Amino acid sequence: MAEMNPFKIAQQQLDESAKKLGLDQATHEFLRWPQREYRFTLPVKMDNGRTRVFHAYRVQYNGARGPTKGGLRWHPDETIDTVRALAAWMTWKCAVVNIPLGGGKGGVTCNPKEMTETEKERLARAYIRAVARELGVHRDVPAPDVYTNPQIMAWMMDEYETILGESHPGVITGKPIAIGGSQGRGDATARGGVYVVREASQKIGLDPTKATYAVQGFGNAGQYAATLHNEILGGGRLVAVSDSSGGVVNKDGIDPEEIVRFKLETGKVSGFPGTKAITNEELLELDVDILYPAALEGVITDANAGNIKAKLICELANGPTTPGADEILHGKGTLILPDFLANAGGVTVSYFEQVQNTYNYYWSLEHVHEQLDRRMTDAFNAVFDTREKAKAHMRLAAYMVSVTRVAEACKLRGWV
Numbered sequence: 001m002a003e004m005n006p007f008k009i010a011q012q013q014l015d016e017s018a019k020k021l022g023l024d025q026a027t028h029e030f031l032r033w034p035q036r037e038y039r040f041t042l043p044v045k046m047d048n049g050r051t052r053v054f055h056a057y058r059v060q061y062n063g064a065r066g067p068t069k070g071g072l073r074w075h076p077d078e079t080i081d082t083v084r085a086l087a088a089w090m091t092w093k094c095a096v097v098n099i100p101l102g103g104g105k106g107g108v109t110c111n112p113k114e115m116t117e118t119e120k121e122r123l124a125r126a127y128i129r130a131v132a133r134e135l136g137v138h139r140d141v142p143a144p145d146v147y148t149n150p151q152i153m154a155w156m157m158d159e160y161e162t163i164l165g166e167s168h169p170g171v172i173t174g175k176p177i178a179i180g181g182s183q184g185r186g187d188a189t190a191r192g193g194v195y196v197v198r199e200a201s202q203k204i205g206l207d208p209t210k211a212t213y214a215v216q217g218f219g220n221a222g223q224y225a226a227t228l229h230n231e232i233l234g235g236g237r238l239v240a241v242s243d244s245s246g247g248v249v250n251k252d253g254i255d256p257e258e259i260v261r262f263k264l265e266t267g268k269v270s271g272f273p274g275t276k277a278i279t280n281e282e283l284l285e286l287d288v289d290i291l292y293p294a295a296l297e298g299v300i301t302d303a304n305a306g307n308i309k310a311k312l313i314c315e316l317a318n319g320p321t322t323p324g325a326d327e328i329l330h331g332k333g334t335l336i337l338p339d340f341l342a343n344a345g346g347v348t349v350s351y352f353e354q355v356q357n358t359y360n361y362y363w364s365l366e367h368v369h370e371q372l373d374r375r376m377t378d379a380f381n382a383v384f385d386t387r388e389k390a391k392a393h394m395r396l397a398a399y400m401v402s403v404t405r406v407a408e409a410c411k412l413r414g415w416v
Ligand code: NAD
Pocket: 189, 216, 217, 218, 219, 220, 221, 222, 242, 243, 244, 245, 280, 294, 295, 296, 297, 316, 317, 318, 343, 346
């Protein structure tokens, strides 16, 4: 799967749901492609006085339901096809949580780990100068993604406002709170995932307060999943966690707050007192009730899906399960909460940020949590009902919900 072109995978997933839905040929063909895509060549002065040339992209995949929305990745492996695929998935993600936005994505092929802060600032501003006329709260709204962060969003918003000579905080989300960011954005992805775990547990008769769980990947999404599982569900036993340096296990339980503190202090989870070492592969096959993959794509495959014992898998990572593994797990009765449903909490709170910026009035943390809970719960129920009615696995059901909504908007506009 890692070898496959990600955009081809995105198109295949759409094809499967179009077939199941009996979608007409024109709508199907229209949804297979981005509506608009831009490529930019950006000359940027580096600190040593030399100019480096960067290749950059912005894809506005589908705007039928509203302005396009999606993050900016700065990564050495970025290509137009990774950006197209991610923009397609953003379209389905915004539709499944029923927010009035389309899907987009952007990227720059670069290695931020080798760049200074001043070089990053010049790249951020150069990107906005190139794309500014295509952005706007009513057009297209970027956000942070891999290797971009709130500081980069702040520089980008400032450059945009300088070009327009007006205040436009809603042009970009994931900003620091001091300049228009939303309360609750930091843990939104994991929080949304835990809300859907709560709903799914009820459906399959699992008591989450007694359930055991394991978390693969211990960054933003994984750390918050570990602590919020207990906080939101009122219990549960964390038995294993891992990061890129390996994992740790203790069947009697690991204190989520303590291991987050340990990770922040030492930079890894290995060596956490009272635990045994375990590999990332072993973690996935542990006898636990709930698994949270929160690291990389393509970790659950045809090769290990048969050994997975979890009853519920909450995909906080993008693309952790290959299509072959999906079939095997569905056949075994494992319930998968697919990525673009399970990790939609982040874009949902980004949307709340855009709304608050637009009417220039800011919500309390409690209000953000309440609204996020409602959106995630409704999204889960729509997908679960479709799964029952269509006898489809959860990922296909999620596609069916999203594609139906986007197709309806395209038809109402008279596009197809
Ligand atoms: P992050 O960079 O904060 O953390 C990633 C974690 O994965 C780190 O702990 C790292 O050590 C670990 N990791 C890296 N390689 C690994 C390996 N081979 N085996 C096990 N662990 C490994 O990233 P994040 O923001 O937490 O994102 C994690 C996943 O969630 C990604 O797939 C991302 O696309 C997805 N996601 C995140 C958000 C968000 O708001 N943060 C939103 C949607 C989707």
